[in-house]
Amino acid sequence: MWFVSTLGYALLSLLTRGPATGYDLTRRMREPIGYFWVAQHSQIYPELARLAGAGHVEVREGDGPGPRAKKTYTITESGRAALAEWLPEPPAFQPRSEMVLKAYAANSADPARMAVMYQRIADEAGERLKAWRAELEAMAKQGYSDPSHPGFGNYAVLKIGLESQRVTHDWATWLAAELREVVSEHDGAD
Amino acid sequence: MWFVSTLGYALLSLLTRGPATGYDLTRRMREPIGYFWVAQHSQIYPELARLAGAGHVEVREGDGPGPRAKKTYTITESGRAALAEWLPEPPAFQPRSEMVLKAYAANSADPARMAVMYQRIADEAGERLKAWRAELEAMAKQGYSDPSHPGFGNYAVLKIGLESQRVTHDWATWLAAELREVVSEHDGAD
């Protein structure tokens, strides 16, 4: 009856973890689902209003710290049903990576500078890899790796996040090394 | 002086492979860079006009098959310089994957249907993996794996595409199996 956008479903997913304000959701949009879906508060507030209009969330108003009321949102049965229907539909392929796009044109720029950039990417991915590996182990110890545990979704997201960082790390390391080789060959030939 | 969008740089990157029409670029936007950057012709045509306005591409007009003239675009020195400046700038992190978002809320839907969906994703990734592995090997035989070869960018993109498909395949296979386990446990308990 009412159209729900992908962002709307993302917010409903977050609200299955418990009631929250728009502000809360903005923060939750960072870890760990934020590694794979991002949104700013300016996008979240109007979307919550639309979800409320559709009856997919319920609002309780209270005193806020600023000039406006603080609004706490809870997912409704209608919201849960809409989410449950959307989830098993085959998801769309969404690429768009500037990191890879730049590799496509790598030999159009100074290889030394490109090597520095990809080495930095590799290092950052390596850092995240270490941190997320520890996080994933902590989750496993708390039982999140069990698919019937309510935190299983977090575990599954972090798991692919980890693997993606590993791929980024290995690929960027390889690319940086190849680019440095071009630099040294050029130096030798000159 | 003129602002160039990421799409603009993507088109300039494609044009370093040789002159092309908007139609050509729309097709080139599919393989292999299209695995990581997509665009429709409705976005490409106006962007080419803007690049021409900025002097980053040159246009030659000729007879077209339809009512309008066919336009062939060539990258200029100014275009090459803009591209070379943009390339070593650290790229933005761009997530957004419906596939992962759905895993985050996996236990809010019927696990049997979710298992089917993720199994399908795994199978499709497996197919791509096989096809791209063959493509990558063919490229390597043609010397594309050499960083000073003009086709090195294609090779690097396909390389990370392959690894990404491998990760998707393994993760979706694992997730489908976990979800099927929930189904069988539930059957046994009822």
Next chain:
DNA sequence: ATTTTCATGTAATCTGTTACATGATTAC
């Protein structure tokens, strides 16, 4: 004192998708 956190909203702009519109040539 100043910065960060909590808390909500709007406006302007940019980016991207879907649909509309035209028409010749080539392949089946």
Next chain:
DNA sequence: GTAATCATGTAACAGATTACATGAAAAT
């Protein structure tokens, strides 16, 4: 004859970012 390919464009809409705007409480 019908469908696919070649070829270029616009319009309407949806999705997302950046900037503007307000203000209390808590931490540094």
